[in-house]
Amino acid sequence: MAQLSAYEKLGLARRNDRPRTMDYIDQMFSDFIELKGDRCYGDDPAVVGGIAFYKGIPVTVLGNRRGKNVEENLRFNFGMPNPEGYRKSQRLARQAEKFGRPVICFIDTPGAYPGKGAEERGQGQAIAENIALFSDLSVPVVSIVIGEGGSGGALAFGAADSVLMMENAVYEILSPEGFASILWRNSSLASRACRLMKPTAQDLKELGIIDEIVSEPPGGAHTDPRAAIKNADRAVYGHVTRLLKEDPDALVENRYRKYRRIDGRRRQMQHT
Amino acid sequence: MDTFEIKRHKVELMKYLRKNLEFVKKEVGVLPENMIEKCPSCRTVFSYKELSENLRVCPSCGHHFKMTAYERIDMMCDEGSFHELAAGAVSHDVLDFPEYRRVLKEAKQQSGLNEAYVFGTCRINARHAVIGVLDSSFIMGSMGSVVGEKIALSIEIAQRKKYPLVIFSASGGARMQEGTVSLMQMAKTASAIKRFDRAGGLFISILTDPTTGGVLASYASLGDIIIAEPGALIGFAGPRVIEQTIGEKLPEGFQRSEYLLEHGFLDMIVDRIHMKETVAKLMSLNERRS
Ligand SMILES: [Zn+2]
Numbered sequence: 001m002a003q004l005s006a007y008e009k010l011g012l013a014r015r016n017d018r019p020r021t022m023d024y025i026d027q028m029f030s031d032f033i034e035l036k037g038d039r040c041y042g043d044d045p046a047v048v049g050g051i052a053f054y055k056g057i058p059v060t061v062l063g064n065r066r067g068k069n070v071e072e073n074l075r076f077n078f079g080m081p082n083p084e085g086y087r088k089s090q091r092l093a094r095q096a097e098k099f100g101r102p103v104i105c106f107i108d109t110p111g112a113y114p115g116k117g118a119e120e121r122g123q124g125q126a127i128a129e130n131i132a133l134f135s136d137l138s139v140p141v142v143s144i145v146i147g148e149g150g151s152g153g154a155l156a157f158g159a160a161d162s163v164l165m166m167e168n169a170v171y172e173i174l175s176p177e178g179f180a181s182i183l184w185r186n187s188s189l190a191s192r193a194c195r196l197m198k199p200t201a202q203d204l205k206e207l208g209i210i211d212e213i214v215s216e217p218p219g220g221a222h223t224d225p226r227a228a229i230k231n232a233d234r235a236v237y238g239h240v241t242r243l244l245k246e247d248p249d250a251l252v253e254n255r256y257r258k259y260r261r262i263d264g265r266r267r268q269m270q271h272t
Numbered sequence: 273m274d275t276f277e278i279k280r281h282k283v284e285l286m287k288y289l290r291k292n293l294e295f296v297k298k299e300v301g302v303l304p305e306n307m308i309e310k311c312p313s314c315r316t317v318f319s320y321k322e323l324s325e326n327l328r329v330c331p332s333c334g335h336h337f338k339m340t341a342y343e344r345i346d347m348m349c350d351e352g353s354f355h356e357l358a359a360g361a362v363s364h365d366v367l368d369f370p371e372y373r374r375v376l377k378e379a380k381q382q383s384g385l386n387e388a389y390v391f392g393t394c395r396i397n398a399r400h401a402v403i404g405v406l407d408s409s410f411i412m413g414s415m416g417s418v419v420g421e422k423i424a425l426s427i428e429i430a431q432r433k434k435y436p437l438v439i440f441s442a443s444g445g446a447r448m449q450e451g452t453v454s455l456m457q458m459a460k461t462a463s464a465i466k467r468f469d470r471a472g473g474l475f476i477s478i479l480t481d482p483t484t485g486g487v488l489a490s491y492a493s494l495g496d497i498i499i500a501e502p503g504a505l506i507g508f509a510g511p512r513v514i515e516q517t518i519g520e521k522l523p524e525g526f527q528r529s530e531y532l533l534e535h536g537f538l539d540m541i542v543d544r545i546h547m548k549e550t551v552a553k554l555m556s557l558n559e560r561r562s
Contacts (some may be wrong), residue, residue, distance in 0.1 A: 086504070112508065113517075123507075127492035127508070128492070128494050129494070131458060131463070132469075133465030151446075152508070155456070155458055172451070173454055174446075199452060209453065256463050260460055260464070262456040263421055263453070264367070
């Protein structure tokens, strides 16, 4: 496939017919059982969580849920979680740790929901706690960005031992539209913003932010979802089995070191 | 003097210790006593000196003016006890982002700081601590890779020395010009706090105006004790974005300290006059019995 621009990739990542979290779950796992609720306030439909067998290994699965049409998108809030989504995630991650299950996360959200209720119920605190909890889990965590991963709302599921990205996925500080409107007060400059933000899998691999790029069929994942998911499956399984061999303390230590190192360049700081 | 001039002089002044009045007079050509500032809340006009002596709290209505990092440090640390660390760390244009080099250069000139986060060891009422302060006059106190690095370093040093950690946050969130690299600083700082927490460290997180976005959604929300200054804007999403999303106007006081306290996200609101004494008391109450 010819080299696509970052903005073209964003277009692919946002296509309604692109495979989404539920497609990955259906194809990769068996006996998936969804577990709902944050045991505090509600259940967030924008975050799906549960347990399943992954080629015989019990795993905990979390993911952003997005729709494929207007009706579904409304139901799943366009993939934008409320605090309940992050608290459900914490509950299920703790449970995974208790039973020694690896956690597999599918990232596909434009960001956390900027709503009034979300703020009242502590969106910032919920995301912070989620990141902190994941950073310290004694079980392997593998995250894969399958579509659009936007802002802290996406990173909440991305403090992982291995972070993978589909070839045409994007992982960004916020949507290019939002970025352009903040920086230049003009959201129509999104295409320029997208290029400058360097949000593609290829950019982020170079910056040491992600670990592996998963190839998509020519034309993008929507042209052959089964093949795309098969590639993701192979890559994720490789990481899960490798990480399962590691000592839990080493796992947590290496995860810490991994994020501690990310500074855009390799060694830019002179410590005094 | 017109307001522009006042601002310029004020900014210049921050580079130097305020105590050194004669030096400042020589360098800037104006005495701090002669500068004036208007309270944005009650519109009363005060001299710079009057405000400084009152810890930059409006004497007539209690409005908390913005403070620079070194003003905070002066306010909190016992005299002469602050030793700054990693002061020379400067940011680089990691993504080759247009104008970022210029933005950084201007921020340095205007704030007199190398980056938005200043930290070091100090004593607070004779007790050892690591103190860190975000200064919103440096690119909105945004958390780029060097700010993230310095915050993580301050946490690690507090852990190593077994000192309590006190961080004053003031930030617009992520550093746009560093893209996803900036986003990753949330993971860096939150996981450093988690380790500090596991090691039994005391983290007092103090939220000042404004604490938003990725800073609120990482280390700043993870304090053992979370304090806010009165009237500070504290939220994940900006009020403008929320209004656009939900298509309605937000109520008065939304995302302000008092509102967060009411919703259960703060331990307390402490005004600046009582901040040092409160933090010192919390430090002594949280000392581990050994
Ligand atoms: Zn006033």
